[in-house]
Amino acid sequence: MIREITLGQYYPGNSVIHRLDPRVKLAGTLVFIISLFAFHSVEAYIGATLFLAAVITVSRVPLSFMLRGLKSIFFLMMFTVVFNLFLIKGTPVVSFWIFTITKEGIEMAVSMAIRLIYLVIGSSVMTLTTTPNDLTDGLEKALHPLKKIRVPVHEIAMIMSIALRFIPILLEETDKIMKAQMARGADFESGGLIQKAKSMIPLLVPLFISAFRRANDLAMAMEARGYHGDEGRTKMKPLVYHGRDKMAYLILLGYLVVMFLLNRIGFFAGLWGL
Numbered sequence: 001m002i003r004e005i006t007l008g009q010y011y012p013g014n015s016v017i018h019r020l021d022p023r024v025k026l027a028g029t030l031v032f033i034i035s036l037f038a039f040h041s042v043e044a045y046i047g048a049t050l051f052l053a054a055v056i057t058v059s060r061v062p063l064s065f066m067l068r069g070l071k072s073i074f075f076l077m078m079f080t081v082v083f084n085l086f087l088i089k090g091t092p093v094v095s096f097w098i099f100t101i102t103k104e105g106i107e108m109a110v111s112m113a114i115r116l117i118y119l120v121i122g123s124s125v126m127t128l129t130t131t132p133n134d135l136t137d138g139l140e141k142a143l144h145p146l147k148k149i150r151v152p153v154h155e156i157a158m159i160m161s162i163a164l165r166f167i168p169i170l171l172e173e174t175d176k177i178m179k180a181q182m183a184r185g186a187d188f189e190s191g192g193l194i195q196k197a198k199s200m201i202p203l204l205v206p207l208f209i210s211a212f213r214r215a216n217d218l219a220m221a222m223e224a225r226g227y228h229g230d231e232g233r234t235k236m237k238p239l240v241y242h243g244r245d246k247m248a249y250l251i252l253l254g255y256l257v258v259m260f261l262l263n264r265i266g267f268f269a270g271l272w273g274l
Contacts, residue, residue: 009168011128017059018129021245022138028055029126031252035259036115036122043262045114051255052118052125059129066124070117077116084109127164136161141239162218166211173210177203 017025035048056063070077090104127135140157147153178186181202 009128010131011061011065013060013129015058015060015129016244017055017125019244020129020248021239021241022130022134023142023239024245024248025126025130026135026138026142028248028252029122031256032122033119035256036118039259039263040111041263041265043265044259045111047255047259047262048118052122055125056121059125061125061128066121066128070120073116073120077113080112080116081109084112132161132164135164137235137237137239166214169214170207170211174203174207177206177210 032048032052035044039048056066085101085105086099088102088105088108090102092100093103093106094101130138136157139160140153143151143153143156186202187199
């Protein structure tokens with residue numbers, strides 16, 4: 001399970017997606033997520049699927065690598081599906097004991113499952129094709145106008161950068177601790193859910209100690225190097241838009257227009273009576 005988490009990892013490459021400005025990828029991810037929850041027709045989901053498939057193909061990141069991240073949200077997705085299946089009222093389809101599955105519940109369960117899957121994969125495209133430093137610089141640059149109302153943009157971006165850098169480090173540390181304790185006879189697999197939760201307690205204590213030690217070392221290193229926030233700081237590689245970035249913005253605009261039109265068509269909804 002530890003190795004299946006792809007959040008915060010970077011997949012090296014030289015594709016067009018890798019070379020895009022991080023602000024474009026942040027905007028693209030936000031637009032894609034908004035489209036998933038704003039448009040509900042079958043045609044819109046087909047359009048989102050084709051768009052996501054095209055982006056993954058252009059990024060040259062193996063699909064299997066992206067799908068690994070879905071295993072970490074499997075239980076959340078199943079809980080969401082079951083919750084919608086049995087608690088959404090509407091036209092009954094199947095009834096047994098005190099439970100009733102409705103047509104509206106099935107539609108909502110399928111819709112939420114698709115949204116969660118696409119949300120994770122879409123976000124993975126951004127993190128896998130963007131280094132943490134570039135992602136932080138892009139976020140700081142995109143939020144720069146908020147500094148006029150005294151929002152600590154640089155500090156927020158720095159927190160995000162440190163968090164992204166700590167994710168793979170803590171995952172690796174967790175894996176080492178688990179292997180060390182399993183070599184000493186610890187069992188993290190057998191037993192029920194409660195037993196598995198109890199078996200994780202000996203793992204969490206050394207993990208928290210290691211995390212606090214690393215955080216303290218990082219704070220001392222930043223202080224020793226004279227870090228005092230963004231005052232007087234400059235960028236070695238300032239972000240500059242290129243032609244491919246402007247083209248990407250046009251593609252995003254076209255995607256929104258197409259999704260809006262597909263959502264209004266309703267061909268499959270009329271055909272299937274959805």
